[in-house]
Ligand SMILES: Cc1cc2nc3c(=O)[nH]c(=O)nc-3n(C[C@H](O)[C@H](O)[C@H](O)COP(=O)(O)OP(=O)(O)OC[C@H]3O[C@@H](n4cnc5c(N)ncnc54)[C@H](O)[C@@H]3O)c2cc1C
């Protein structure tokens with residue numbers, strides 16, 4: 001292995017060129033800093049190639065087909081079955097055929113220096129990058145931002161690793177749909193991939209020991225579970241997997257704690273994530289390899305006492321800080337981080353009061369998420385249970401979305417439910433959940449209401465158009481009653 005003695009300096013070094021690292025780098029470069037970004041795989045990260053984009057590309061054709069089949073008149077025009085090879089080709093296109101040329105072009109155009117290779121911290125503001133057997137040292141004048149993301153967690157189940165299960169990477173990039181797919185986990189990846197693969201005709205079994213989508217309002221898991229069963233999927237809850245093995249036939253066999261077994265052609269493990277910090281040189285700056293990186297609201301890594309590491313030169317943004325594992329929320333953090341790194345470097349004012357320009361306040365109470373199942377689950381802020389636990393004096397308002405004229409026009413068999421959680425002391429909404437076909441686009445209005453703390457009395461003046469599904473807002477307000 002060779003070592004080059006000279007050290008190249010930048011104002012900011014970003015490690016990891018996923019969506020989040022790209023945004024940190026961009027904002028800091030726009031703030032006048034010289035910025036380098038280091039990437040060991042594809043520029044664009046998980047979201048573009050193995051997560052958000054390919055998974056949605058796999059889901060959308062089935063959802064569009066069922067939507068058309070639900071409307072008389074259109075139904076007659078859609079009488080074939082899903083063209084699975086065409087869906088996979090569509091997914092390949094959306095994933096840019098796993099080439100990052102377009103994103104590299106963007107990095108260049110943004111004035112950011114791209115360094116290919118595996119980065120490791122070596123001390124305060126210094127890193128090395130290993131590429132093709134060569135190790136090069138770099139230094140940052142002001143800050144290093146770790147945006148290294150996360151990877152699938154494999155639970156400690158005997159035989160699991162040796163059975164070479166799929167993770168979300170294989171599930172989103174496969175060219176082969178297995179006849180039988182077992183899915184371990186009941187979270188977002190499990191629910192979305194079960195929807196996609198059941199639509200493709202695979203025999204899907206979800207092993208969701210604690211239930212489906214349990215971080216959402218309880219009716220989300222119930223409605224999505226009903227729809228998955230209608231697609232032919234089986235949901236097994238309340239069982240623990242005790243053993244996994246790959247049989248000589250090539251099939252995977254799972255054994256459960258009730259003595260039953262299940263055989264499938266592939267097993268997708270969707271049981272959460274671990275941080276990409278095992279081989280990042282964290283020990284060189286007094287942190288533990290393999291840990292998530294907790295941060296303050298300006299995204300500086302903090303130690304056990306909550307104080308920034310060193311003089312506050314080290315940032316962690318996106319999945320790796322474990323605040324919210326979502327692209328849009330990571331990019332929101334990235335805008336704050338890139339701007340505050342530039343402000344601190346330039347000696348200009350830092351706006352770090354809650355809801356200021358340089359903090360990620362929304363991470364705490366106003367995180368939107370869409371689960372792209374069929375029906376979709378769109379939520380923001382706190383569930384009723386979370387709001388109660390947080391000490392709010394709440395009132396929970398539920399409404400059946402099918403009762404809205406816009407939903408009936410959308411499809412006669414519309415099944416959906418909405419919930420609004422109101423903080424009675426302030427007269428504002430702290431959480432909203434919609435479950436139903438095509439509710440994804442409704443959630444931003446709810447996000448504005450939660451972030452803006454719009455009083456319920458004022459929301460009565462936000463009139464939804466007739467006949468749209470947005471009239472659910474009026475129905476929720478009427479059910480709540482005019483203050
Ligand atoms: C199947 C699936 C579907 C998802 N769907 C959605 C969705 O619809 N909407 C949504 O908002 N979120 C979704 N997510 C979550 C979303 O993918 C993540 O929140 C997001 O990708 C995190 O971005 P990141 O930049 O923090 O990390 P990543 O995208 O993982 O990027 C980190 C980058 O750092 C690089 N790297 C790591 N270590 C080093 C090192 N030492 N040196 C150099 N480079 C390094 C990696 O190669 C990688 O490119 C989904 C996740 C999964 C698994």
Ligand SMILES: NC(=O)c1ccc[n+]([C@@H]2O[C@H](COP(=O)([O-])OP(=O)(O)OC[C@H]3O[C@@H](n4cnc5c(N)ncnc54)[C@H](O)[C@@H]3O)[C@@H](O)[C@H]2O)c1
Pocket residue numbers: 155184185186187188189190192207208209210211213214241270271272273325326369370371372
């Ligand atoms: N549309 C979206 O926004 C979207 C889509 C996919 C993923 N994501 C993000 O990716 C992240 C990872 O998703 P995920 O689904 O892997 O994690 P998750 O945390 O959402 O769900 C993990 C699930 O696995 C279960 N589990 C854990 N250990 C288990 C075991 N031994 N046996 C059976 N079940 C077990 C948990 O109870 C939980 O239901 C999430 O945080 C999510 O935010 C987002």
